[in-house]
Amino acid sequence: MASVQHNSHVLAARYARRAQRVEQATRDELDVQAQKVARVMRARVAKFRSEVANSIHVAETGPMEKTIAPGSAHARYVEDGVKPGGKGLPRFFDPASADIVAWLRDKAFAGVKRARKGSSAFQAVELALRDRYEGLAWHIRRHGVKAQPFVEPTAREMAGPVAQALRAATMAALTAGDAGARQ
Numbered sequence: 001m002a003s004v005q006h007n008s009h010v011l012a013a014r015y016a017r018r019a020q021r022v023e024q025a026t027r028d029e030l031d032v033q034a035q036k037v038a039r040v041m042r043a044r045v046a047k048f049r050s051e052v053a054n055s056i057h058v059a060e061t062g063p064m065e066k067t068i069a070p071g072s073a074h075a076r077y078v079e080d081g082v083k084p085g086g087k088g089l090p091r092f093f094d095p096a097s098a099d100i101v102a103w104l105r106d107k108a109f110a111g112v113k114r115a116r117k118g119s120s121a122f123q124a125v126e127l128a129l130r131d132r133y134e135g136l137a138w139h140i141r142r143h144g145v146k147a148q149p150f151v152e153p154t155a156r157e158m159a160g161p162v163a164q165a166l167r168a169a170t171m172a173a174l175t176a177g178d179a180g181a182r183q
Contacts, residue, residue: 025173033162034058034066045150048103081147088141092133108132
């Protein structure tokens with residue numbers, strides 16, 4: 001009686017190892033590429049106090065899926081701009097206006113020496129700052145704010161390199177070891 005021998009168990013083990021290598025290599029490369037995209041996005045965003053840039057983070061939203069997005073509340077206004085009309089800025093003494101007041105103080109009074117609180121020089125600077133703030137609020141209400149997109153251009157720029165890197169990592173995992181791509 002003749003018997004038939006086969007090596008299907010050997011091939012099945014090879015293919016299982018290959019699948020594990022491909023999955024691990026793709027997952028590792030995806031982590032690297034997500035951090036690269038986040039780095040490019042942080043470099044592209046307009047910076048003042050780096051709040052929006054520091055809020056950009058990578059989140060795992062599913063298996064083999066990453067989301068790179070800013071976490072700051074006003075990142076959407078930087079990306080899309082602000083249309084004319086609407087409420088505009090909060091009042092000058094409102095704590096919500098602290099960031100824009102700090103930006104205006106840095107831009108308008110960069111070289112001015114800080115005066116002692118309560119002095120007439122301090123009050124003069126505060127009045128001038130308040131007047132400039134009200135003018136800025138009027139201008140934003142009247143004309144809006146120009147968009148400074150950073151998410152969409154980064155996505156367009158990085159789509160090709162990310163796809164190439166993932167493809168290269170997958171091919172390297174397929175051809176590595178005892179289970180080449182040609183089997």
